Amino acid sequence: MLMSKQLTEEQRLSKAVVAIMGREPALAGVLMIGTRVIEHDNAKVPTACTNGRDEWYGSEFVAGLNDPKLRLLVLHENYHKLYRHLTTWAHLSKIDQQLANMAMDYVINIKIMDAYGAAGWVEMIEGGCYDEKYRGWDTAKVFNDLRDNTPQGEDGRGPGVASGKDLPQKGVQPAQGFDSHDWEGASEMDAEEVRELARDIDEAVRQGAMIASKTGSGSGNLDLEELMQPQINWRDACREFFESTCRGDDYSSYQRPNRRGLQAGDYLPSGITDKAGVMAVHMDMSGSIRSRERTAMLTEVVSLAKSIKPSELHVLYWDTKVTQHEVYTCDELDTVLANTKPTGGGGTDVLCVPEYMQQHNIKPKASVVLTDGDLYRGWGTWDHPLLWCVLDNKDAKPDVGKVVHIKTGDM
Numbered sequence: 001m002l003m004s005k006q007l008t009e010e011q012r013l014s015k016a017v018v019a020i021m022g023r024e025p026a027l028a029g030v031l032m033i034g035t036r037v038i039e040h041d042n043a044k045v046p047t048a049c050t051n052g053r054d055e056w057y058g059s060e061f062v063a064g065l066n067d068p069k070l071r072l073l074v075l076h077e078n079y080h081k082l083y084r085h086l087t088t089w090a091h092l093s094k095i096d097q098q099l100a101n102m103a104m105d106y107v108i109n110i111k112i113m114d115a116y117g118a119a120g121w122v123e124m125i126e127g128g129c130y131d132e133k134y135r136g137w138d139t140a141k142v143f144n145d146l147r148d149n150t151p152q153g154e155d156g157r158g159p160g161v162a163s164g165k166d167l168p169q170k171g172v173q174p175a176q177g178f179d180s181h182d183w184e185g186a187s188e189m190d191a192e193e194v195r196e197l198a199r200d201i202d203e204a205v206r207q208g209a210m211i212a213s214k215t216g217s218g219s220g221n222l223d224l225e226e227l228m229q230p231q232i233n234w235r236d237a238c239r240e241f242f243e244s245t246c247r248g249d250d251y252s253s254y255q256r257p258n259r260r261g262l263q264a265g266d267y268l269p270s271g272i273t274d275k276a277g278v279m280a281v282h283m284d285m286s287g288s289i290r291s292r293e294r295t296a297m298l299t300e301v302v303s304l305a306k307s308i309k310p311s312e313l314h315v316l317y318w319d320t321k322v323t324q325h326e327v328y329t330c331d332e333l334d335t336v337l338a339n340t341k342p343t344g345g346g347g348t349d350v351l352c353v354p355e356y357m358q359q360h361n362i363k364p365k366a367s368v369v370l371t372d373g374d375l376y377r378g379w380g381t382w383d384h385p386l387l388w389c390v391l392d393n394k395d396a397k398p399d400v401g402k403v404v405h406i407k408t409g410d411m
Contacts, residue, residue, distance in 0.1 A: 009038045009062045016070045020078075023121070025211050029204025030082050031074075033197070038062065047178050050077045051185035052086030053197050065125065072112060072122035076179060079108040084201060085139070086186035087194060088233075092143050093183045098176065099150065103143035105129035105177045125178045138407060234389060235300055237404040238368060242301075245366035245385040246279055246308050277365035279310040282353050284371035285319045285344030289391060293408060294342060297370045297389065302336050314362060315340060320347035320376070322356040349376040354383070373398075 007015065013036065021028045034053035039045035045058040055077045062070060080086065085104045092100040106129045113130065116122040124130055134142050189197070281301045283294050298315065305313050309330050317324040323344030328336050350371060357363070366385045373388075373396025386401030392408050 009057070009059045012062060012067075012070060013038060013057060013074070016067070016074045019067075019071060020074060023116070026208030027075075027078065027082075028211075029207050030078050030201065033081060033200050033204060045180075047180065048073055048077055049180045049182050050080050050086070051182035051189075052081055052084065053189070054185075066123070068120060068123040069125050071116070072125060073179070075112050075116070075122065076105075076108060079112060080104065080181070081201065082205070083108065084198065086181060086183060087198075089139055089143075090183065090187065092140065093181075096143075096147065097183060099143055099146045100139075101177055101181050102129050103139045103146060104181070105179075106131060106134045106142050107137065107139050110135055127176065127178045129177050140407070234404050234406045238300055238387065238389070239304055241368070241385070241387040241402065242279065242304050242308055242366055246277060246310060277310060278312045278314060278363065279305055279308070280314040280316065280357075280362070280364040280367040282316045282318060282350075282367060282369045283342065284348060284350070284369070285317050285323060285342065285346075286348040286372055286374070287345060288372040288374070289370065290408075291342065293391060294370065295337070297368075298340065299337065301368060302333055305330075305333050310365075314364060316353060316356070317342050317344050318350065318353050318356075319344040320349045321352045325356070325360075347376060348372065348374055351377050351380040354380050372396075 017031055017036070021031060034055065036055045037057070038059050039056045040059045042058045042060045045056045045061075047058055047061045049056045055074075057073070062073075065073065083104075085108075089100055089104060092103065109124065109128055109130045110132075112122060113124060117124070134145075137145075279301070281298065283289075283297070301313070311330060313328045313330075313333065313336065315324075315326040315328070315336070316322050324341060326336075326340060348371070350369065353369070364384055366387070367382070368387045368389060370389045370391070373390040373393040379388075379398045379400050382400055388396075388398045388401055388403040390396045390398075390403055390405050392406075394405055396405075397403070
């Protein structure tokens, strides 16, 4: 044992929390979110675990850590909460849970060691995921790199690491992390609980930033400004955009009153349709956008189309001209990914897209454009609702339509 048994594991955990609050008051609000429990059934919690709100610590694991390592462990679990990892990256866990765990850990361990490790106030725990290679990377980019450098399991399904095998020696450390993540528990939170947790974390971050700015306290390394920026999930943005714009009016029904009418005191029917109008997706074929990003976007649009049921889905690929135009009926949506044939490459002039649609009398109810935002002649003139999905270019500010900025690693 590294510690005297004068303090119980519960007392040592509380001591670590108080020490962190004293050193980094900006984190106090986050540390107060959820519950924190020492679990004496070490088969149930062998190390430590969080569901993104609550924390569990195995008593034997805690007893085997010195104070600097215990402080790192508490910071580690709360950084998962701080960055909303178990909701933000839930889709990665469905692809490969172990690699998702590792990717999140690589990102936050660098942040923690940078902020508190120089003077030995925290120490990395054996088996922790830490690699300078991943400095400045986000979780999705690390996840993709781990997948690219991990062999398939013996059954050919998924990477070997998911079956407990070591990672290959291609610059990737064999560490697989010292904690676990309760993805199932996170998924069991209902929509209101998830919204409440997001509000609580956002408020804790803002209050923490205010305290730090007024008192001048803290490490100065915690990137609260980044956390205060609203994080928009591009898939949610696409879904909300299409669902709000692609609504049909084939017939009316009083069973679902028009909400705008109700606000005015009138009981009016709502338009209902089994099929919406035309949807369109326009893919930038410039070299900065890879086929992986185009496939991710097209996959999401097709998934949305299956629920919205447009009369047609138009897929246009473009560079300085429209190089490929494909049309799929509602009954053909399952064939899009298999049959699409991206063509083009070179320049980036999106004005060719609305010009082409006007020439061919294509009138979508809504369009989404995937682009890097480096456009020759501006954003163009469009006659229908438009969503720009701009990759890795925060400086791009369309003067028409709505925009969601996407990091390549998030796709």
